[in-house]
Amino acid sequence: xxxxxxxxxxxxxxxxxxxxxxxxxxxxxxxxxxxxxxxxxxxxxxxxxxxxxxxxxxxxxxxxxxxxxxxxxxxxxxxxxxxxxxxxxxxxxxxxxxxxxxxxxxxxxxxxxxxxxxxxxxxxxxxxxxxxxxxxxxxxxxxxxxxxxxxxxxxxxxxxxxxxxxxxxxxxxxxxxxxxxxxxxxxxxxxxxxxxxxxxxxxxxxxxxxxxxxxxxxxxxxxxxxxxxxxxxxxxxxxxxxxxxxxxxxxxxxxxxxxxxxxxxxxxxxxxxxxxxxxxxxxxxxxxxxxxxxxxxxxxxxxxxxxxxxxxxxxxxx
Ligand code: G3H
Ligand code: 13P
Ligand code: ZN
Numbered sequence: 313x314x315x316x317x318x319x320x321x322x323x324x325x326x327x328x329x330x331x332x333x334x335x336x337x338x339x340x341x342x343x344x345x346x347x348x349x350x351x352x353x354x355x356x357x358x359x360x361x362x363x364x365x366x367x368x369x370x371x372x373x374x375x376x377x378x379x380x381x382x383x384x385x386x387x388x389x390x391x392x393x394x395x396x397x398x399x400x401x402x403x404x405x406x407x408x409x410x411x412x413x414x415x416x417x418x419x420x421x422x423x424x425x426x427x428x429x430x431x432x433x434x435x436x437x438x439x440x441x442x443x444x445x446x447x448x449x450x451x452x453x454x455x456x457x458x459x460x461x462x463x464x465x466x467x468x469x470x471x472x473x474x475x476x477x478x479x480x481x482x483x484x485x486x487x488x489x490x491x492x493x494x495x496x497x498x499x500x501x502x503x504x505x506x507x508x509x510x511x512x513x514x515x516x517x518x519x520x521x522x523x524x525x526x527x528x529x530x531x532x533x534x535x536x537x538x539x540x541x542x543x544x545x546x547x548x549x550x551x552x553x554x555x556x557x558x559x560x561x562x563x564x565x566x567x568x569x570x571x572x573x574x575x576x577x578x579x580x581x582x583x584x585x586x587x588x589x590x591x592x593x594x595x596x597x598x599x600x601x602x603x604x605x606x607x608x609x610x611x612x613x614x615x616x617x618x619x620x621x622x623x624x625x626x627x628x629x630x
Contacts, residue, residue, distance in 0.1 A: 318332070325569075326566065332356055333612065334573075341608065346608060351386075352386060358392050359617040363393075390411045406436050407439075412442045413441060430480070444526055446486075468625045485528050486507075488507050494533050508525070533551045533578070540582035548578075563621065583602050
């Protein structure tokens with residue numbers, strides 16, 4: 313119990329073909345909503361923090377809240393830096409007590425990504441912290457023309473193997489058609505599962521047994537939350553996410569960390585919009601933020617039970 317690395321979580325998830333949810337946190341109510349859901353489902357969890365969320369929450373408050381979450385819930389929680397852009401932010405998070413960091417060198421050319429990732433791995437491992445890196449670039453919103461452009465930045469399987477060998481990185485985020493945000497596909501949702509299979513197989517054949525693969529941009533853009541936002545004055549049009557059956561398929565194929573931020577944002581916003589519209593005379597923040605916390609909890613419970621399948625994963629970590 314407490315703050316732990318993702319090592320054992322990923323081993324168990326890979327063996328049993330489920331995934332661990334990596335949920336982005338931005339404030340206390342989001343943390344509590346996620347943790348209350350995980351507690352109810354007896355699920356291990358990764359709380360992840362983007363650089364802008366790190367600045368927004370401020371390091372002292374962030375660490376205090378996450379430690380309180382671990383103590384109060386008795387759950388195994390990994391605290392992860394999401395999309396660290398340079399060595400310095402990774403080092404800062406390692407020094408603060410994060411249990412894993414992501415160095416996202418995907419915007420650099422290949423050799424620079426290797427060198428930067430290696431530098432972070434060396435520092436993090438020396439401090440007992442594990443590292444995620446990214447190879448290939450996540451696509452933006454796709455139309456017929458842009459799909460081709462996006463294709464050019466899908467993760468190359470041979471490069472993935474070379475990258476893992478040379479950097480010693482503990483997990484790898486790959487690009488197979490997902491993207492960040494609420495507008496992932498213009499037409500039909502499509503992921504390159506053949507590529508995922510090839511990457512997993514190449515790693516397995518080279519001796520990296522059950523190598524942890526990470527899927528970013530994995531929100532389903534929950535239609536219930538989008539409809540609620542729009543019903544109460546929102547303007548979220550043509551939003552589309554990753555269908556849940558695709559996420560389940562990915563978790564059965566070596567993906568053991570599934571990143572979700574957009575769905576949490578939508579749940580929180582839907583709750584607040586609904587509350588404000590129905591109770592225009594109320595102005596106690598605990599009313600609408602409390603409703604937001606409830607909706608985040610319901611969303612995360614649904615993800616654990618119906619999408620990632622991590623219910624009772626705490627038992628696998630004993
Ligand atoms: O992967 C990116 C996350 O959705 C975080 O976004 O930088 O706005 O916190 P943010
Ligand atoms: P979504 O925008 O699909 O929630 O993805 C979040 C993510 O990948 C954070 O790293
Ligand atoms: Zn991401």
